[in-house]
Amino acid sequence: MNIALFLQMAAEACPDRVALTHEGIHYSYAALYEAANKAAHRFSSSDCEFVSVLDVSSPAVPISLMGAAMAGIPYVPLNYRLSEQQLGDLLDRIKPVFLIVDDFKAAEFSDIEGLVEGRQTFLTSLELAPVEHFSCIEDPSAVAIQLFTSGTTGTPKAALLRHEHLVSYILGSVEFMGAAEEQATLVSVPPYHIAGISAVMSSIYACRRIVQLSNFQALEWLNLCSHEQVTNAFVVPTMMTRIIDEIENNNFSADALGSLIAIAYGGGKMPLPVIEQALDLLPAVSFTNAYGLTETSSTVTLLGPDDHREAVNHDDSSIRSRLASVGKALPSIEIEIRDEHGRKLEHHEAGEIYVRGPQVSGEYLERNALIEDGWFPTRDAGYMDEHGYLYLSGRADDVIVRGGENISPAEIEDILFLNSGISDVAAVAIPSQQWGEAIALAVVLKPKADLTAESINALIRSKLRSSRVPEVIHFVEELPYNEAGKLLRRVIKSWFS
Amino acid sequence: MELKPGLRLRSAVCDAEVMVIKAAAGDGLTCGGESLLEQAQDAKAAANPEHMHGCVIGKRYVNEAETIELLCIKSGEGSLYYNSDELMTKDTKKLPSSD
Numbered sequence: 157m158n159i160a161l162f163l164q165m166a167a168e169a170c171p172d173r174v175a176l177t178h179e180g181i182h183y184s185y186a187a188l189y190e191a192a193n194k195a196a197h198r199f200s201s202s203d204c205e206f207v208s209v210l211d212v213s214s215p216a217v218p219i220s221l222m223g224a225a226m227a228g229i230p231y232v233p234l235n236y237r238l239s240e241q242q243l244g245d246l247l248d249r250i251k252p253v254f255l256i257v258d259d260f261k262a263a264e265f266s267d268i269e270g271l272v273e274g275r276q277t278f279l280t281s282l283e284l285a286p287v288e289h290f291s292c293i294e295d296p297s298a299v300a301i302q303l304f305t306s307g308t309t310g311t312p313k314a315a316l317l318r319h320e321h322l323v324s325y326i327l328g329s330v331e332f333m334g335a336a337e338e339q340a341t342l343v344s345v346p347p348y349h350i351a352g353i354s355a356v357m358s359s360i361y362a363c364r365r366i367v368q369l370s371n372f373q374a375l376e377w378l379n380l381c382s383h384e385q386v387t388n389a390f391v392v393p394t395m396m397t398r399i400i401d402e403i404e405n406n407n408f409s410a411d412a413l414g415s416l417i418a419i420a421y422g423g424g425k426m427p428l429p430v431i432e433q434a435l436d437l438l439p440a441v442s443f444t445n446a447y448g449l450t451e452t453s454s455t456v457t458l459l460g461p462d463d464h465r466e467a468v469n470h471d472d473s474s475i476r477s478r479l480a481s482v483g484k485a486l487p488s489i490e491i492e493i494r495d496e497h498g499r500k501l502e503h504h505e506a507g508e509i510y511v512r513g514p515q516v517s518g519e520y521l522e523r524n525a526l527i528e529d530g531w532f533p534t535r536d537a538g539y540m541d542e543h544g545y546l547y548l549s550g551r552a553d554d555v556i557v558r559g560g561e562n563i564s565p566a567e568i569e570d571i572l573f574l575n576s577g578i579s580d581v582a583a584v585a586i587p588s589q590q591w592g593e594a595i596a597l598a599v600v601l602k603p604k605a606d607l608t609a610e611s612i613n614a615l616i617r618s619k620l621r622s623s624r625v626p627e628v629i630h631f632v633e634e635l636p637y638n639e640a641g642k643l644l645r646r647v648i649k650s651w652f653s
Numbered sequence: 654m655e656l657k658p659g660l661r662l663r664s665a666v667c668d669a670e671v672m673v674i675k676a677a678a679g680d681g682l683t684c685g686g687e688s689l690l691e692q693a694q695d696a697k698a699a700a701n702p703e704h705m706h707g708c709v710i711g712k713r714y715v716n717e718a719e720t721i722e723l724l725c726i727k728s729g730e731g732s733l734y735y736n737s738d739e740l741m742t743k744d745t746k747k748l749p750s751s752d
Contacts, residue, residue, distance in 0.1 A: 157659030157672065165726050169710050296659040320659070327674070327724065331745045332711025341750070354752040362750070390752050420751045446751035455751040487746050 157296035157323050160196075160225040162361040163189050163218075164292075169333055170363050177340070177384060178215050178368045185363070188218060194282045195223025196290040204254040204270045206302070209347060210234040210243070212370035216256050216275045217347045218356045219282070221301075225319070228293030229254075230302045233348035237639055246304055249314065296320040302521065303350060303450050306638055314521035315450045325354070325453040325515035326361050328488045335364035339417075341388040344369040344377055344395065349640050351423055354454035355390055364388065374398035378408045385415040390446075392423040392641030397430050403437050410437055418461070422446035424641040425548065425566070427573050427580075428480055435468050447482035447548065449534060451525070453515040457491070457546050459483030474541075480570070481545040489513040492531070493540055506539040506564065508552045537564060554645055556585040557593050561623060565645075568595065568626075571619045572612070577605030580635050584645050586627065586652045594627040596652045600634055628652060654680065654691065661726070662689035666700035669708050669729025675715075675722035677735070682721075684708070685731025706732040706739075714740035 166175065167189035176183040183191070199207050199220075207224035208231075209217055217233070224231040232250050234243065236258075247253065252270035259274030266272060273281075300319045304312040341359050343366055345352040359366045367384045369377060372395055380386065391399065396419075402408045419434070419441055426445065435443060442461030448454040459481055467478040485491045492500050493507045501507045510531045518525045518532035526532055537555055538548040549555075549564035556563040565583040572581045580600040588594035601607060609629040616625050630651060636644040656676035663670045666685035682689050686701025708714065710728045715721065716735050723733060723740065733740040 161672065161726060165710060168727055294659060294661065327713075328745070329748050329751070331747065351752050358750065358752055364750075388750055418750060420749070422751070442749065444749040444751055448751075458748060458751055460749050486748070 158225055158292045158294060158298075158319050159300050159322050159326070159357060160192065160222045160292055161323075162326060162357060163192055163222045165332065166360050166363050170337075173337055173363060174365050175360065175363075176215055176218060176366045176368070178213070179370075181215070183215055185360075188215075188222075188360075190287060191215075191219045191279075191282045192222035192226060193288060193290045194285045195219050196226035197285070197288055198281070199223055199229050199254055200227040200290070202254050202271055204229065204252045206230055206232050206250040206253040206270075207256075208232040208234055208247075208250060208253050209256045210236055210261075211256060211258050211275055211347070212236065213343060213347050213352070213368040214275055214279075214370065215368075216278055217352075217368075218360070218366070219279075220256060221353065221356060225300050226290050226292045228295060228298050230299040230316075232302045232304075233353070234304070235306075235346070235348045235639075246312065250302070296323070301353060303348070303353075305450060306640065306642060315517065316519045316521060317450075317453055317517050321453045321515050321517045322357065324488065324513075325455075326357050328515065329455065329486060330358045330361045332361055333363045335359075335362040338385070339387045340365040340367050340384055341390070342367045342369060342377065342381060342384070342386045343390070344372045345390060345392060345423070346639060349423070350448070350450040350454050351390055351392075374402045375407060378402060378413070381416060382412040387415055387417045388420075389416070389418075390420045390422070393421060393426040393430065394424070394637055394641040396421055396426065396434060400430060400433050400437060404433070413438065413441075416441050418442040418444065420444040420446050422448065422455070422482075424637075424643065425550075428570070429573060431464075431479060432468060435464060445482055447546065449536075451516070451518050451532060451534075452511055452513075453517060455486065456489045456511050456513070456516075457483045457485050459545075478545055481541075481547045483546065484544045485546070486513070488515065491540065491546060493538065494533075501539075503542045504539055506537060506549055506562070509534045509536045509538050509546070509548075551645075554584070556583065556595055558585075558588070558595065558623060559591040563595065563624060567620065568597070568616060568624050571616060572599070575607070575615065577602055577607045582635055582643060582645060582648050583626065584649045584652070586649065588627065595624065596649075597626040597629045598632050598635060598648050598651065599629060600632055656682070656721075661692055663692060663727075664729050664731050665690050665696050665698040667705075667729035667731040668727055669725065669731050669733075670727035671708070671714070671723040671733065672726050673722075674713065674724050675720070677716075677721040679736065681734075681736035682723075683734045684729065686734075687731075700731060704732050704734060704739075705730050708733055709742075713743045713745070715743045716740055719743075
């Protein structure tokens with residue numbers, strides 16, 4: 157059981173199909189498999205204990221991922237946007253390493269323990285190497301991927317995903333060669349994000365061509381969709397917002413997206429108006445919301461296309477509100493909502509989300525976070541309705557405890573997102589003498605909106621309870637997000653201290 | 654031979670290869686009427702013509718009780734049996750692509 161088996165099968169079943177397109181260069185499944193075999197030889201004979209790619213998306217990404225898997229060496233993609241200091245700290249934790257970087261940056265890393273190679277140098281070396289079959293290391297419990305968490309709350313943790321977790325996820329959710337030859341998926345999430353990694357694996361197993369976009373820009377994304385006749389794509393919410401903006405502002409005609417069949421999104425909270433707009437602007441496209449974490453090998457719940465279309469125009473508000481849900485658990489996944497004492501909660505009661513299933517690793521290099529009977533406490537907060545639809549209300553750590561009352565930031569944010577004058581908003585906890593914690597609000601207004609702190613307070617008071625009215629409101633130009641679309645609440649909190 | 658998840662086996666009568674997803678006890682696993690072999694073993698055998706309905710890459714094969722499950726990783730002309738019951742294909746639940 158090795159994730160490289162996916163590529164081996166694809167190369168066996170459809171060797172000549174195009175597997176990958178990057179800046180006009182194509183790889184067939186046979187070529188990709190051959191390159192991965194050669195990479196496995198290089199990694200294996202280097203005596204390095206880690207293979208790392210510190211770079212944007214390129215053919216070197218799937219080749220290194222699969223080559224490292226064959227050689228039984230953990231693959232560690234690194235975030236190229238980190239500071240020199242942060243990168244140094246992470247590189248210190250993966251020694252000795254076979255490091256693949258942008259060719260212009262190779263010299264900067266010449267003193268690391270291991271081997272550094274520019275992306276193009278690496279790819280050329282594989283082209284020149286003799287064709288050799290590499291015998292896969294067969295150990296289901298070997299670490300396939302070590303992924304550093306984004307560290308929004310502290311020192312990045314090293315999450316471990318073993319072959320057995322990833323294989324369970326792909327076999328359980330993707331049909332082998334399920335894609336027709338003309339299908340292509342546009343991958344614009346960075347390669348160090350779990351969604352970027354699972355996109356590579358599931359596309360290869362479905363035999364769906366991957367079109368890589370190295371740096372996301374909305375207009376470039378749209379042009380590439382049209383030029384490469386893209387049929388599928390995954391985006392994080394901030395990407396979707398920008399794509400919709402380009403179409404709304406008539407910089408790009410939705411008619412040119414005729415090839416597009418499906419868009420999946422996840423990785424952060426999607427503002428309701430954005431998905432409603434997307435459904436309206438792209439009526440022929442199927443939308444899927446996916447919720448998952450690095451520690452769960454990506455997706456654990458799905459809100460499918462039918463749910464989206466049914467919800468958007470439904471008279472029943474309980475069905476319409478499903479648009480804000482992350483959907484139902486995958487067949488192999490169990491979900492429970494528990495309170496702070498670990499007791500299982502009833503439908504509609506908010507608490508922490510626990511997940512269990514064969515794809516769930518829940519393990520860090522530093523410690524195993526799985527508790528009794530294999531349950532993984534996600535630290536995400538939410539509730540489930542009687543039909544099994546899961547609703548997220550933020551990180552468990554983000555809950556504002558005001559005078560003993562638990563307030564989810566989403567409660568307040570969701571109300572304000574419905575106001576046409578507000579473009580973005582975040583509620584965070586600030587220390588309060590009187591209440592222990594109080595609510596602080598950071599608001600981004602739309603151009604020409606005439607909202608004041610008083611009118612926002614009045615709006616919250618009219619829709620919710622007075623305990624939800626913020627102590628203080630800051631109006632700001634924009635909210636801080638990391639490149640994966642995750643809102644950085646820690647930074648927002650610091651604005652109020 | 655002990656079956657365990659992740660074990661790769663090949664047919665003695667055709668090109669078929671399978672990987673064990675869910676293991677059950679016993680030696681009763683055959684393809685084309687002959688026992689499946691571990692990768693290193695090298696043996697060719699004559700097929701039982703009544704066990705030649707084929708197996709297809711990417712399909713999952715289970716017995717009726719679903720106590721055993723194999724993933725076909727290379728197609729072949731032989732068909733898979735466990736304890737003289739022919740294994741059937743199991744459908745992956747169709748899910749929308751999420752990544």
